[in-house]
Amino acid sequence: MKLFLLCKRFSFSIILPAVLLFTAELNAQSNALQLKTTAINPEEKGPSLMNEVIAFGSNTNDSSGNIPASYSPKLSVTFSLSNQQYTLPVEQVRTARGLSFGAKPNGADSYAVESEIFPLINSISAASITDFTFSPVATSRDQIDINPNRAIEIFTSARALYNNKAATHGRYYYGDLTISFNQPVANPILHVVGLGGFYSSLGFTTELEMQNEGIFLSKLSGSGELVIGEGSKILNSAADPNSITGSGAASGSVLATGSGIMSITFRLYLKGDGDMEEWGTSTVHTGDAWLIGISLTAPVNISTNMYTGINGQRKNDSPLRGIALTGREK
DSSP states (O other): OHHHHHHHHHTHHHHHHHHHHHHHHHHHHHSOOSOOOOTTSOOOBOOBOSOEEEEEEEEOSOTTOOOEEEOSSOOEEEEEEEOOOOBOOTTTOTTOBSEEESEEOBSSSSSOEEOBSSOBGGGSTTOOGGGOOSSSSOOGGGOOOTTTOBOEEEEEETHHHHHTTOOTTOEEEEEEEEEEEEEEESSOEEEEEEEOEEETTEEEEEEEEEOOSSOEEEEEEEOTTEEEETTTEEEEOOSSOOSSBTTTBEEEEEEEEOSSEEEEEEEEEEEEOOSSSSSOOTTOBOEEEEEEEEEEEEEOOSTTTOEEOGGGOEESOOOEEEEEEEEEOO
């Protein structure tokens, strides 16, 4: 009866959603909306074709903080490569495939150089902190600290096209990258680093073409080269692709708008600019080494992560707090 009197006097059923929303927004603002890493990050190198399983952690510090907290229920993302179209000799790349985790081009030998599978975001391409955004509402507070944060490294081998004597002005399908979550997520943000490479006067770049329906891609931030095509393609618009962000390489953050997302699949292509007749020489291994990471938001822990709207209507769009990519699941 007492609760009824309060509700009647203050129209509590109408005020409650606004109060919960305001409180949750304050809680979200107290969290650092940046990706952070921990000591549990994998340190092994590639090349590899193994599925890479990465655990997420929650950032509860402010923007100057560097320590993520564990997140419950456990949330992880798996990166996997499939439908590979090109085979190479193992003497050229250990995986014998056109796509690998943890490999880089080699300008002094035909064998692809091994590299970290889960490196720091600032390990390649000289991207800037201003190229990346954690939140759809971009502010200086929402920029990602690219020093402690990491992403998966993928190598698109141009040596495969050299072996097949493919024309350097073409666009070639290599295989699929699938990003899977262990539970449904909403509106994940993809961070791509260093789409683009070169050999001598030839420029080339990896392109990502999403295969999912019901998900829409949009650019949040990034270098001028990074463009989104038809709401489903992540592209490098440089006429002469290169490996340095802002000078021919594309880096930045892309929002994948959608709810209940369990996986996102991209077809991966390599496109050349045709400024040289061949993709390299017999004594080098050319290709595009690039990174892709994920950040997203999770419901603020208010009872069932739902709140009651006007007239008792249930709402699923509860306020959010930041989640960070932290390390590979053991």
